Amino acid sequence: MEDEEFTIEGLEPVFLSALEHFSYCPRQCALIHLEQVFDENVYTLRGRAVHQRVHQVDSFSEEGVRVERGLPLWNNRLGLVGQADLVEFQEGIPYPVEYKYGKYREKDIEHAAVQLAGQAICLEEMTGIAVPKGAVYCHSSHRRYEIAITPELRNKVEATTVAVRAMLLEGKLPPPVNDKRCRNCSLNTICMPSAIGDGSKARSLVAGLFQLRD
Ligand code: SF4
Incomplete structure (x- = not known):
């Protein structure tokens, strides 16, 4: 998508996908939005294939419901930009659907929900119509998790957008979380959370490198 399509007045644009990434791990x-690093693993490769398919811009009707695929999204007030996998117009009300690959559990969806709510806020500004709900679709299980766009979720979108923008402008990598989130993270080998996140391990690694032999 071309940047010139957007008129984000005086704000560093924040990608909708960055909301999910930041929610999962700052x-x-x-690493993705500042350092432009993106490593591939089996989940991201499958996810990319699914996203490429749903991101082809397309418009069609299904059982009387208009469906837009790959719709460009923006919100001038918050400076958000991105693209919707799918937007259904149920009786004229936009209903965004975010596609995810991998084995999403309920607690993983909380991060995708921030991205989805960001899409809803974009659609509200673009159409002038309130968007009360949307869904996260898990491709592997073919399950749709309906998400209510609550005031709490809207607040989280606003706070996360501000935090992502501040991080981008500051240009510094936050420290690793170094917990169970790292297990399936595609950036694990680049990030090296256990070496960097645990000061004692890092110190013993460095000490080992410079140990003098008798
Ligand atoms: S490996 Fe862990 S700390 Fe590093 S980016 Fe992934 S989740 Fe964050």
Whole structure:
């Protein structure tokens, strides 16, 4: 998508996908959106294939519901930009659907929900119509998780947008979380969370490198 399509007045644009990344791990968000690092693993490769398919711009009707695929999204007030996988217009009300690959559990969806709510806020500004709900679709299980766009979720979108923008402007990598989130993170080998995140391990690694032999 071309940047000139957007008129984000005086704000550093924040990608909708960055909201999910930051919610999951601020360092992951910085590695992708600041350092432009993106490693592939089996989940991201499958996810990319699914996203490429749903991101082809397309418009069609299904059982009387208009469906827009790959719709460009923006919100001038918050400086958000991105693209919707799918937007259904149920009786004229936009209903965004975000596609995810991998084995999403309920607690993983909380991060995708921030991205989805960001899409809803974009659609509201673009159409002038309130968007009360949307869904995260898990491709592997073919399950749709409906998400209410609550005031709490809207606040989280606003706070996360501000935090992502501040991080991008500051240009610094946050420290690793170094917890179970790292296990399936595609950036694990680049991030090296256990070496960097645990000061004692890092110190013993360095000490080992410079140990003098008798
Ligand atoms: S490996 Fe862990 S700390 Fe590093 S980016 Fe991934 S989740 Fe964040």
